[in-house]
Structures are given as C-alpha cells and as structure tokens.
C-alpha cells in the first residue's frame with residue numbers, strides 16, 4: 001500500500017512513534033546511492049560480507065540465470081506511459097496480460113516465493129513455518145545457486161520488520177529504506193531459520209561485490225529500497241534509478257550474459273478498484289532476438305515466475321499456485337521450448353479471474369478468516385515435471401479439502417499465530433536469538449524495527465556489545 005508523504009506524516013503523528021523516521025513533506029528528488037551499479041556505498045547501509053559462493057552452473061533449457069527485479073504499486077498504464085519504460089520495452093518482450101495476485105504488497109511477495117499468499121491481506125510482520133516450502137527448496141534440490149539482494153538491508157539474513165538509516169537523499173536525518181514485507185524469502189522460516197540460506201539474503205554492497213566477482217547466482221530476487229522501487233516515490237523516480245542502475249548493468253556480461261533473463265515487474269497496481277494488471281517485461285541476453293520489442297498477451301501471474309523457472313530447470317513443484325492451471329501459464333518463449341501446454345487464456349479474456357480481491361480470502365495468515373496451513377497438493381504435476389516438494393515436518397494428511405471452517409481470530413482479540421516474531425537473527429553472520437518469541441495476539445508482536453545504532457541498545461547485552469563492533473561498519 002502506498003502512502004503519500006503527507007499521509008505518512010499524519011500516520012506517524014497518530015502512532016506517536018518516537019523512533020520514526022523524519023519524512024519530507026515534499027516530493028523526493030532521486031539521488032544516486034552509489035557511484036555506479038557495481039560500486040559499494042555507505043548509502044547501502046550494511047558492509048559487504050564477502051563474495052557469494054556458488055557451485056557449478058546448472059544449465060537450463062532456455063536460460064541459465066533468472067533475475068527478478070520488483071518495483072512497487074503502479075498501474076500498467078502509468079508504467080507504459082513512462083519514456084524510460086517505453087525505451088526498456090524495445091529491448092524485451094512486454095507481457096500485456098500479467099497480473100498480481102491480490103493487495104497489498106506483502107502477500108504478492110509471499111506468493112512469488114511460495115506459490116500462495118495464504119490469505120494474507122496486510123503488510124504486518126509474518127513468519128511462515130518451516131514445513132512450508134518455497135522456490136529455494138526446489139532450486140537447492142538441483143544445486144542451482146540463488147540469492148536475494150535487498151537494498152538498504154543492514155546485514156545478511158536480517159530478520160527485522162524494517163530498518164532506518166541515514167537519509168542519503170536529504171543529506172541529514174534518518175529514513176526507513178528497508179522493509180521485511182518486500183523481502184519474500186526472509187518471511188519463510190524454512191529459509192530464514194537455516195543459517196546457510198539466511199545469509200544468501202544479501203544487501204547491495206554484497207551485490208556490488210558479487211558482480212565484480214562474477215558471482216551473481218542463477219536465480220535472484222532484487223528489491224530496490226523504498227524510494228528506488230517507487231513505494232514512497234513515483235514512476236519518474238524509478239525511471240531515474242533505472243537510468244542509474246539498470247541501463248548500464250544490462251551491458252555488463254558479469255550480470256547479463258547471453259543466457260540471462262531479467263524480469264521487471266511491479267508487486268501490484270496502485271489502484272485497487274481495477275483488476276491487478278501490471279507492466280512486466282522479460283529482457284536480457286538470453287531472450288531470443290526476434291522477441292525484442294514485441295508483446296505477448298498470454299495471461300500470466302506472479303505464479304508464472306515459479307512455473308517458468310520449474311520448466312526451465314526441470315524442477316519439482318510446490319503443489320500450490322505454481323501447479324494451478326488457471327494461474328500458472330509458463331512464459332511462452334520457455335513453454336514452447338520445454339513443450340509445456342498453457343491454458344490458452346490471453347488478452348482481456350473473461351476467464352481471467354479477479355485478482356484484486358483482498359481481505360476475504362481464508363488462510364493461515366488471515367486472522368479474520370483463519371484456517372491452519374495445509375499441505376500442498378502432493379499429486380500435482382507442474383511445468384518442471386518433478387515431484388511436489390515435501391519438506392521435513394510436513395503433515396500431508398492436512399489437505400486443503402480437510403480444512404476446518406475459517407475462524408475469526410480478530411473477534412477473539414487474537415492475531416494469526418504467524419504474526420509472531422520467531423526471534424532469531426544474524427547480526428554477525430551467526431544465528432542468535434534476539435528476543436523470546438512474542439506471544440500470539442500481542443498487537444506489537446514481532447514488529448521489531450531498528451534505527452541505525454539505537455536498536456542494538458534494546459538487545460541483550462552480548463548483542464549490544466557486538467553492536468559496538470558492527471556499528472561502525474554500518475555508519476561507514
């Protein structure tokens with residue numbers, strides 16, 4: 001959900017949140033956070049932490065590297081009217097019938113990683129239990145390297161709700177540039193509670209390091225910060241970030257080689273009263289040359305990003321939205337090669353469901369329509385042809401069909417149990433518990449956030465001490 005600077009000021013006043021960032025009431029003006037896309041910068045907040053270690057490249061049927069870059073809250077027409085986006089579209093295939101799943105932000109990010117948004121209809125703290133799988137489980141089964149790059153995240157594997165750091169645009173004060181709700185994989189305990197996985201969720205200083213080391217993995221998810229992704233700003237601001245960061249890196253073969261596909265999209269539309277069609281472009285050196293500067297009106301959704309990756313590498317599936325034939329069309333330039341048959345829905349077909357429904361979809365992350373997590377459909381067959389992933393602790397008897405009727409936990413003064421902060425974090429690259437898990441139903445459960453320096457004071461003494469060591473790195 002987008003708030004204007006004025007609304008944020010008003011909300012901030014209402015919440016009387018003392019540690020809240022100072023926000024300018026006037027529109028922000030783009031400033032480059034670094035000297036170039038491959039340079040480290042103090043503006044990225046966290047120091048880099050070495051180079052990503054990847055195994056040998058696992059060849060895909062169409063591409064060997066898939067990079068997703070997500071922007072925020074923009075209607076198709078708004079992006080399509082931007083000269084910078086028009087310019088980009090000449091280099092790729094524009095998907096003119098690609099849809100987000102629901103509103104607001106967080107459920108869309110959860111969906112692209114896990115094949116479901118589990119009824120979530122808010123941007124609050126969420127933590128999905130360890131027996132619920134994500135794309136990472138499928139990639140690791142085939143030893144396909146992966147990472148997520150989160151601009152303005154303070155350190156690798158950071159699990160906090162948001163992070164406030166130096167306002168490099170205003171040149172003074174602090175600003176909340178990083179939010180957990182835009183970091184899809186950290187929300188899955190099966191990623192964030194496993195150290196080797198959590199540390200593959202990296203910041204932009206690591207990104208610069210990885211580009212320079214030619215260590216960009218085979219699958220990555222990139223989230224620019226809250227100003228560069230358009231969340232707190234607009235399409236013109238995003239366009240300037242594209243000119244600073246994306247346009248030059250497209251010419252760098254350490255990032256974009258002839259086996260790379262880059263998918264640019266938005267989490268959701270800005271307008272909730274229209275169906276959720278968003279501007280989405282596939283480009284990169286791996287795109288067949290004849291597809292550049294063309295459009296494809298096949299009906300795609302965020303689940304298509306799962307099914308396409310599964311098809312490309314012959315992966316297993318999650319047995320959720322990624323295997324739901326009404327929502328999982330594989331990008332045609334991949335489906336044609338792998339032999340996958342899409343469902344034939346395209347354009348503005350009446351068969352395209354309403355994907356702007358929010359709040360009323362039952363699920364474990366929806367306290368007003370709460371049902372427990374169910375197992376995936378274990379007999380589903382996805383575009384990769386492999387089996388449905390069944391992780392440790394999964395109770396396959398808990399099928400969707402066996403679910404009890406939804407319960408209104410809010411009416412009982414409770415929140416969903418998955419609003420609790422599980423309490424682990426990685427301030428120095430090692431897992432530590434920063435708090436005891438917060439109780440179910442507590443209004444403030446899990447909404448831990450930190451301001452540069454000051455948040456550490458609230459931690460246990462051993463961590464506060466570490467803060468003294470890490471602190472100076474953070475304020476470089």
Ligand SMILES: *[C@@H]1O[C@H](CO)[C@@H](O)[C@H](O)[C@H]1NC(C)=O
Pocket residue numbers: 031032033034035040041042043168169
């Ligand atoms: C941080 O951002 C400011 C504003 O754009 C810029 O002047 C400064 O050079 C940046 N710092 C680095 C290290 O790039």
Ligand SMILES: *[C@@H]1O[C@H](CO)[C@@H](O)[C@H](O)[C@H]1NC(C)=O
Pocket residue numbers: 083084087088243247250
């Ligand atoms: C248009 O795209 C080209 C090729 O990437 C790039 O060099 C140029 O800066 C772009 N112009 C704008 C306005 O984005």
Ligand SMILES: *[C@@H]1O[C@H](CO)[C@@H](O)[C@H](O)[C@H]1NC(C)=O
Pocket residue numbers: 141142143
């Ligand atoms: C993945 O790597 C591990 C360790 O190197 C190896 O034992 C395993 O066979 C590999 N799996 C696949 C599917 O290549």
Ligand SMILES: *[C@@H]1O[C@H](CO)[C@@H](O)[C@H](O)[C@H]1NC(C)=O
Pocket residue numbers: 257258
């Ligand atoms: C792709 O790039 C590699 C490495 O730069 C090169 O060897 C190969 O010939 C290129 N393939 C095509 C089809 O351009």
Ligand SMILES: *[C@@H]1O[C@H](CO)[C@@H](O)[C@H](O)[C@H]1NC(C)=O
Pocket residue numbers: 272273274275354356357358
């Ligand atoms: C969803 O979009 C449709 C138009 O496609 C509109 O009629 C409907 O009112 C919207 N629903 C909501 C909840 O805004």
Ligand SMILES: *[C@@H]1O[C@H](CO)[C@@H](O)[C@H](O)[C@H]1NC(C)=O
Pocket residue numbers: 090293
């Ligand atoms: C893209 O197509 C348009 C017409 O649809 C044309 O005007 C433009 O020159 C093309 N751009 C490139 C780079 O081929």
Ligand SMILES: *[C@@H]1O[C@H](CO)[C@@H](O)[C@H](O)[C@H]1NC(C)=O
Pocket residue numbers: 291332333336
């Ligand atoms: C996929 O195959 C169909 C049928 O042969 C063809 O019409 C279409 O142009 C192909 N699309 C792409 C992106 O290759």
Ligand SMILES: *[C@@H]1O[C@H](CO)[C@@H](O)[C@H](O)[C@H]1NC(C)=O
Pocket residue numbers: 129131373374375393394395396398
């Ligand atoms: C997931 O694990 C929890 C225990 O941590 C269990 O209560 C729950 O039933 C499991 N759910 C599924 C779908 O396996």
Ligand SMILES: *[C@@H]1O[C@H](CO)[C@@H](O)[C@H](O)[C@H]1NC(C)=O
Pocket residue numbers: 368369408410411412
């Ligand atoms: C759930 O309970 C809350 C609080 O009583 C109420 O505001 C809300 O409308 C209820 N939701 C549903 C779906 O009944």
Ligand SMILES: *[C@@H]1O[C@H](CO)[C@@H](O)[C@H](O)[C@H]1NC(C)=O
Pocket residue numbers: 129130189193422
């Ligand atoms: C995190 O993993 C540890 C084992 O490594 C386990 O004891 C703990 O219960 C897990 N926490 C959650 C919230 O799943």
Ligand SMILES: *[C@@H]1O[C@H](CO)[C@@H](O)[C@H](O)[C@H]1NC(C)=O
Pocket residue numbers: 049050155156199427428429430
């Ligand atoms: C960097 O990551 C490694 C493990 O990959 C860890 O041992 C180290 O403590 C981390 N350092 C920082 C500063 O995060």
Ligand SMILES: *[C@@H]1O[C@H](CO)[C@@H](O)[C@H](O)[C@H]1NC(C)=O
Pocket residue numbers: 015017161162163176179447448449
């Ligand atoms: C950051 O987290 C704090 C504490 O939960 C909250 O009050 C604040 O609104 C959050 N800010 C943003 C921008 O998410």
